[in-house]
Amino acid sequence: EVQLAESGGSVVRPGGSLRLSCVASGFRFDDYAMAWVRQVPGKRLEWVSDVNWNGGSTGYADSVKGRFTISRDNAKSVLYLQMNNLRAEDTARYFCARVIGGSELPNYEYWGQGTLVSVSS
């Protein structure tokens, strides 16, 4: 059974940093691209970032470019999102998602339950 479990969400002050993790199980992690998608409660989904199967190709939304870094450890089956210089508008639930295949296409087949990030002074 495919499982994705996010962690690392917390309350943080503006300008602060957080690192989110997503532990994957039930499939061969390095066969798939992975992504982070966020959602303010009651609002639309927003793509944040993605990475191809070997970490060699990454993409970022304009709103997080230069502040967030996606990475993966295929040996440990873990996806990361390093979030720096956080802003109030980054407050959201962050989901990790497995893409169909190894390339960064918007085909998010499996999702975790998300981890909550709140940026507030």
Add this chain to the structure above:
Amino acid sequence: QSALAQPASVSGSPGQSITISCTGSSSDIGAYNYVSWYVQYAGKAPNLLIYEINKRPSGVSSRFSGSKSGNTASLTISGLQAEDEADYYCCSYSSGNTEKVFGGGTRLTVL
């Protein structure tokens, strides 16, 4: 990057068919066949219904189908059921600075 445009709400009666539209531009939906659709129930993570315009992942009912014409993609749900009541989102690859864009979401009400 603007979100794709979806109607805020649609409704239908059990057994009917409904269609949800998702309108983008020549930089996203019009340029690529990478449109996906998701259903989200309250308090839950989204679930993939359709990818690459009209492909269904295994386990998704054939009642769900997708199509595209120009800059607009559509999700059709046939034989509407009470359990289809949820929020539906489209997503497309884009050549803009933000590579993937979601729609604003559509709340489906089954009357």
